[in-house]
Amino acid sequence: MKKLGLLFLSLTVSSAVAAKDKFEYFFDETIQFDSSIHKPSDTLGYAIADWHIRPDQSLAFFKALDKSSDKVKVTQTGLSHEQRPLIAAFISSPENLAKLGTISADRKNLNFQNTPNVVYLGYSVHGNEASGANAAPLVAYRLAASQERWVQELLANNIVIIDPMLNPDGLDRFANWVNRYKGAQLVSDSDSIEHNEAWPAGRTNHYWFDLNRDWLLLQHPESRARVELFYNWRPTIVGDFHEMGTNSTYFFQPGVPSRQNPLTSDLNFELTNEIAKYHAKALDKLSVPYYSKESFDDFYYGKGSTFPDINGGIGILFEQASSRGHTQESINGEVTFPFAVRNQVATSFSTLKAAKELGSNLKDYQADFFKEQRIKAVKDTEQGVIFTSKDNGRLQEFLSILKQHQIEVSQLKNETTVEGKNYPAKDSYLVKYNQEQYGLIKTIFESRTEFEDNTFYDVSAWTMPHAFNLHYQILDSRKTASLFTEKVELKLGQLTDAENVVAYSYSANNLYSLAFTNKLLAAGLTVRLSRKSFELPVSAGNKTFSKGSLVVQVDNAEDKAILKNLWQSYAQARGMDLTGINTGFSQSGIDLGSPNMVNLKAPKPLLLIGNGVSSYEAGEAWFLLDKRLEIQTSMQPASDLANIDLSEYSHLIMVNGRYPKLDDAAKKKIEQWLNQGGALVASRSAVRWVIEHKLAPLELVKRDAKAPEGRPYSERQAAFTEQLIGGAIFETQLDLSHPLTFGIQKKSLPYTKASSQIIQPAKRDFITVAEYSDKPLLAGYASKENVDAIKNTAAVVALRKGRGSVIVFNDNPNFRGYWLGSARLFANTLFFSGAF
Numbered sequence: 063m064k065k066l067g068l069l070f071l072s073l074t075v076s077s078a079v080a081a082k083d084k085f086e087y088f089f090d091e092t093i094q095f096d097s098s099i100h101k102p103s104d105t106l107g108y109a110i111a112d113w114h115i116r117p118d119q120s121l122a123f124f125k126a127l128d129k130s131s132d133k134v135k136v137t138q139t140g141l142s143h144e145q146r147p148l149i150a151a152f153i154s155s156p157e158n159l160a161k162l163g164t165i166s167a168d169r170k171n172l173n174f175q176n177t178p179n180v181v182y183l184g185y186s187v188h189g190n191e192a193s194g195a196n197a198a199p200l201v202a203y204r205l206a207a208s209q210e211r212w213v214q215e216l217l218a219n220n221i222v223i224i225d226p227m228l229n230p231d232g233l234d235r236f237a238n239w240v241n242r243y244k245g246a247q248l249v250s251d252s253d254s255i256e257h258n259e260a261w262p263a264g265r266t267n268h269y270w271f272d273l274n275r276d277w278l279l280l281q282h283p284e285s286r287a288r289v290e291l292f293y294n295w296r297p298t299i300v301g302d303f304h305e306m307g308t309n310s311t312y313f314f315q316p317g318v319p320s321r322q323n324p325l326t327s328d329l330n331f332e333l334t335n336e337i338a339k340y341h342a343k344a345l346d347k348l349s350v351p352y353y354s355k356e357s358f359d360d361f362y363y364g365k366g367s368t369f370p371d372i373n374g375g376i377g378i379l380f381e382q383a384s385s386r387g388h389t390q391e392s393i394n395g396e397v398t399f400p401f402a403v404r405n406q407v408a409t410s411f412s413t414l415k416a417a418k419e420l421g422s423n424l425k426d427y428q429a430d431f432f433k434e435q436r437i438k439a440v441k442d443t444e445q446g447v448i449f450t451s452k453d454n455g456r457l458q459e460f461l462s463i464l465k466q467h468q469i470e471v472s473q474l475k476n477e478t479t480v481e482g483k484n485y486p487a488k489d490s491y492l493v494k495y496n497q498e499q500y501g502l503i504k505t506i507f508e509s510r511t512e513f514e515d516n517t518f519y520d521v522s523a524w525t526m527p528h529a530f531n532l533h534y535q536i537l538d539s540r541k542t543a544s545l546f547t548e549k550v551e552l553k554l555g556q557l558t559d560a561e562n563v564v565a566y567s568y569s570a571n572n573l574y575s576l577a578f579t580n581k582l583l584a585a586g587l588t589v590r591l592s593r594k595s596f597e598l599p600v601s602a603g604n605k606t607f608s609k610g611s612l613v614v615q616v617d618n619a620e621d622k623a624i625l626k627n628l629w630q631s632y633a634q635a636r637g638m639d640l641t642g643i644n645t646g647f648s649q650s651g652i653d654l655g656s657p658n659m660v661n662l663k664a665p666k667p668l669l670l671i672g673n674g675v676s677s678y679e680a681g682e683a684w685f686l687l688d689k690r691l692e693i694q695t696s697m698q699p700a701s702d703l704a705n706i707d708l709s710e711y712s713h714l715i716m717v718n719g720r721y722p723k724l725d726d727a728a729k730k731k732i733e734q735w736l737n738q739g740g741a742l743v744a745s746r747s748a749v750r751w752v753i754e755h756k757l758a759p760l761e762l763v764k765r766d767a768k769a770p771e772g773r774p775y776s777e778r779q780a781a782f783t784e785q786l787i788g789g790a791i792f793e794t795q796l797d798l799s800h801p802l803t804f805g806i807q808k809k810s811l812p813y814t815k816a817s818s819q820i821i822q823p824a825k826r827d828f829i830t831v832a833e834y835s836d837k838p839l840l841a842g843y844a845s846k847e848n849v850d851a852i853k854n855t856a857a858v859v860a861l862r863k864g865r866g867s868v869i870v871f872n873d874n875p876n877f878r879g880y881w882l883g884s885a886r887l888f889a890n891t892l893f894f895s896g897a898f
């Protein structure tokens with residue numbers, strides 16, 4: 063079989079120094095290098111691509127390169143979840159490097175004309191697409207050591223930022239996997255273990271999230287550090303280096319023209335296409351086949367190659383056929399790892415060459431972009447957006463994202479009413495569209511349902527106020543002009559104490575009230591959930607506590623001190639009020655000792671993971687429980703269920719996945735545990751398992767296949783994608799009287815749906831917690847047939863089962879970590895599953 067990259071192994075080399083690094087393979091042989099510059103092999107002891115680089119090795123190399131070269135400055139931008147340094151290597155002329163502070167300040171202020179252009183090359187955001195991370199040291203070395211004249215000119219007028227590992231935790235998992243199974247004889251057999259990673263694969267980060275969807279959402283430290291760097295430097299070009307299937311060739315953008323987000327300009331596409339000619343030339347020289355424009359799109363702004371496009375830069379996606387390991391058979395011959403690395407080096411340099419030669423065009427484009435944003439903003443009939451929520455936790459999370467994206471927000475000074483909805487002072491916020499970040503603001507708030515092309519590489523909608531379940535309203539200029547606003551101030555919780563206190567109460571409205579409850583329970587305090595409202599005297603007269611209020615009994619001074627300490631250290635900064643109560647006897651409603659006051663228990667969940675389970679959705683559940691709710695979360699492989707003592711656990715969580723090992727015996731075991739008080743929480747395809755094993759009296763909708771109409775082959779792709787529900791936003795209606803909805807104020811709950819699974823309306827009373835509404839599509843694409851099929855069907859159902867409960871979510875409530883509106887329902891199951 064033909065070997066792609068065979069040359070690498072059979073080189074005749076002229077110098078022993080070069081031989082160790084095999085530069086002749088990766089670079090043009092004629093390049094002369096400054097011998098005083100630190101080489102990759104000086105750190106590694108071997109040539110790049112002989113083994114997979116680990117993050118610690120990459121870090122050591124870049125630090126040494128910085129030391130040996132006056133053209134390189136390495137800075138740490140943050141830490142990954144697993145505490146690995148995230149770094150950026152600034153490579154430019156020593157003159158430019160001496161002025162980094164002023165250049166950054168100018169660019170932050172969108173003053174581009176008098177600063178060098180910035181090219182940001184980011185590698186391997188997917189950790190198991192490792193050719194990029196392994197190419198990065200070679201790219202940096204050549205820039206620092208090369209005597210080529212064009213490189214000197216490039217560095218005189220540009221700052222190159224190399225981010226050698228966007229996802230070090232995933233890269234580490236993958237490098238250790240493939241290095242562990244590497245033999246002296248490289249094995250190309252795709253079935254060999256080297257090419258088949260264990261669950262969870264290295265693509266994702268520590269919590270199994272796809273960091274290449276998180277540029278907009280900023281749920282993870284890796285993204286937050288990267289986006290901060292982005293706004294400090296406002297790169298002119300961003301190169302985003304990936305790998306695709308082993309049987310592919312090489313892809314570079316532009317992507318599919320009809321699938322570009324309409325907020326991105328045609329000029330952006332044209333410039334990307336101009337730059338593409340440089341990649342074509344570089345790969346032609348290596349006789350590497352490639353393609354562009356036929357796949358991958360620039361629609362969803364949360365990706366590394368699309369995010370720059372709405373921020374004045376040019377984002378470019380690169381996809382190399384993966385060797386996923388050291389060499390692997392493919393329909394195009396063996397794909398070797400050195401071959402993959404070499405191609406990424408080649409397109410890194412073609413990007414840089416384009417940056418050098420198209421520099422003034424790119425500079426003009428970037429400067430004009432922000433002027434045009436202002437013009438577009440002024441012309442827009444929409445002039446701003448107002449939003450509010452009774453959940454300070456969710457609001458603060460949303461405000462934090464806006465702030466990190468350099469979006470100016472103000473707080474409402476006086477209360478106002480917009481289309482019948484009251485927006486209270488202080489708790490309501492205003493974003494005016496007339497800002498440099500106009501485009502980004504539009505994409506955060508827009509809810510488009512019509513598209514030029516109905517095929518999407520990723521989701522078709524991400525409307526953030528829906529994800530955070532906020533009340534919001536788009537405003538015209540008359541309304542924005544009439545609103546008085548002021549600077550945003552963090553709202554602190556208030557403590558209202560009382561004499562001879564017997565209990566304290568706090569509202570469940572704040573998402574973080576659940577984590578607070580968990581801390582109180584863990585400290586041994588008694589916390590009760592009120593199923594009905596009550597009215598009691600407090601220091602300032604009578605106060606009505608709504609259903610869903612949480613009540614903490616304080617029998618002694620010690621409990622009181624624990625409660626106040628936890629409130630001060632945790633709840634106050636999150637805007638939670640705490641109210642002292644000095645009698646259990648109500649003016650109206652239930653008394654504090656009522657049977658409608660349900661004792662809560664600290665949850666002890668078990669999350670099933672492992673082969674067959676979606677690592678994304680398991681990771682999203684884990685992230686919610688561990689990071690937001692601060693619950694100790696046990697995780698065990700689903701295949702081990704027979705050996706697990708379920709009585710140890712309060713909740714069993716089954717997310718999207720196939721559970722082939724969960725047979726009838728497993729079902730019996732789960733049923734027994736349910737009867738004794740366990741709570742089973744299932745989502746997406748796990749719901750199918752629950753229904754098939756008769757743990758819930760529900761039925762899935764059977765979709766009749768469309769009768770064949772003899773359509774031509776050319777319509778095949780379009781027909782296929784029309785059937786998909788690939789990530790659109792739908793409205794559900796909540797039963798707000800159900801205890802699982804306590805803490806949620808709005809009857810309408812937006813929900814992201816990314817599967818065609820539909821549950822029929824439940825044929826029992828009192829069990830439907832959420833159902834899709836009459837006109838459910840809020841944003842994104844879904845065909846009319848799909849929208850019709852979804853309306854009025856069950857979204858969330860909760861049943862008693864013996865002394866326990868079964869709660870099913872037809873769709874994923876925790877999508878990408880930022881869907882805190884629907885995630886609140888999921889979070890409630892951990893605490894309130896015994897309250898209905």
Ligand SMILES: [Zn+2]
Binds near residue numbers: 188191274304305
């Ligand atoms: Zn990728």
